[in-house]
């Protein structure tokens with residue numbers, strides 16, 4: 327077997343071909359992890375890690391094909407495990423990779439033989455965090471309470487204030503109904519894969535999201551932070567008046583939305599923004615993103631932490647595309663489900679893998 | 691009569707102590723900047739922290755700025771202020787409101803506390819007066835905010851940048867200014883730089899694409915700054931510049947930077 331140095335192989339060949347695009351290369355290899363998901367919480371003391379050895383195009387960085395070869399991994403910079411040869415489906419597996427409690431950074435390397443010599447590749451750093459304080463906590467029904475006075479008028483004001491119109495009374499009523507339905511739909515999709523589901527009535531054991539008009543333009547919502555969801559009968563608030571203020575003032579000037587958009591486009595923009603905040607507030611009441619190294623590494627008031635991503639191989643914060651990103655740095659275009667401020671390209675807000683893995687552990 | 695009512699309410703404010711809460715708050719984009727904080731608060735003050743037992747903070751007013759504030763007052767900690775490193779003897783700019791029971795509270799929890807130097811009081815007073823006079827008139831506001839981008843106080847520089855950016859007040863004419871703010875220098879704060887990088891992209895100021903490319907390719911920059919440069923290039927559709935930085939991004943230990951890079955290089959659906 328080829329002798330490998332134990333030092334970290336350079337990641338440079340990940341993309342060095344780009345700088346030398348005129349020279350025909352055979353691409354570069356990357357070890358890809360397919361099982362389990364990376365950057366998640368786990369509870370077991372060891373995991374089987376599976377993946378491929380991908381050959382990538384130097385120019386486009388696009389995956390070309392999976393190759394036969396060998397792979398090995400290590401945990402927290404310790405000793406590498408034994409090389410594993412890929413199977414008939416080009417899958418390698420490192421069995422029973424031990425995971426100490428806490429944040430673990432895994433990485434690895436791959437190699438394969440070619441007529442031109444050995445091609446080696448990297449398995450980039452990724453996090454598997456093992457926790458032992460999370461237990462399945464049944465289901466969490468959530469009731470969306472739109473009963474407060476004045477909400478429909480605020481929603482209509484968003485439609486009339488951000489579209490050329492004029493809008494008939496029937497169109498405005500349809501807008502209100504469709505936004506409310508869209509909020510419920512967004513919520514259900516955001517929590518897919520968990521037992522956090524909508525309920526048709528409030529009650530004991532039911533979390534209530536109370537939509538209110540509010541009296542400031544400075545708060546989209548608030549919710550009790552409740553790590554591990556110790557209390558299922560709580561109330562979150564979402565302030566529709568703030569959405570009216572902010573959207574009428576800034577939707578057209580700072581997002582791809584236009585005054586000439588269709589009513590249906592605006593329904594989706596507004597339902598996404600309000601739905602995201604609804605999912606966000608419920609997320610707080612379930613414990614996202616609790617601060618502290620023994621909790622969920624949140625910061626800035628229990629939110630996904632950009633500074634954590636600067637210091638770790640993680641992907642928790644994404645300018646508002648991730649549902650638990652902090653309000654102050656969640657861009658309006660991201661809140662309405664767009665990928666950029668200039669031209670429409672859909673990017674629906676979602677719980678990133680780490681947050682979703684927490685939800686799946688406490689409410690499977 | 692009015693004075694009497696006001697006075698008694700000040701007394702109440704001084705005596706009543708709100709209950710410490712554990713509420714997570716969600717503010718709008720740039721909601722921690724001066725513009726939103728003034729809208730969210732009924733009063734603002736520079737006050738000296740006199741006591742802090744982890745549950746309650748005691749303050750003595752040093753410089754009242756807006757609204758009515760008692761000379762001495764106490765604020766209950768909430769989950770988020772409790773984790774802030776607040777040092778007795780130091781001065782803080784506080785944005786205050788009243789809770790339903792009439793007790794004084796921070797308008798938006800930890801977002802409403804800014805550590806200050808008492809010598810900065812005049813700068814805050816001027817900035818707040820400028821904001822109050824111009825906030826409702828975007829073009830007038832833009833003039834004072836542009837001047838405030840060069841303030842000596844970091845929070846005022848950040849506020850001017852955030853309020854201009856999130857209100858959509860920058861135009862293509864501001865390219866040179868944005869390029870200066872996006873550049874790395876000792877005076878520039880990361881939050882200001884990120885906003886400037888995004889604005890350059892959002893306004894499609896392609897003349898500065900190479901500057902953004904250099905930031906994206908600079909391994910000495912933080913992942914978040916490099917991502918802001920990547921976003922800026924993405925907003926102006928300069929995939930060619932992004933692609934030229936692929937080698938340096940490949941060297942980065944951040945899976946997030948690599949994932950966003952691949953996403954940016956994917957052909958966009960029409």
Ligand SMILES: [Zn+2]
Nearest residue numbers: 629714715716
């Ligand atoms: Zn929040």
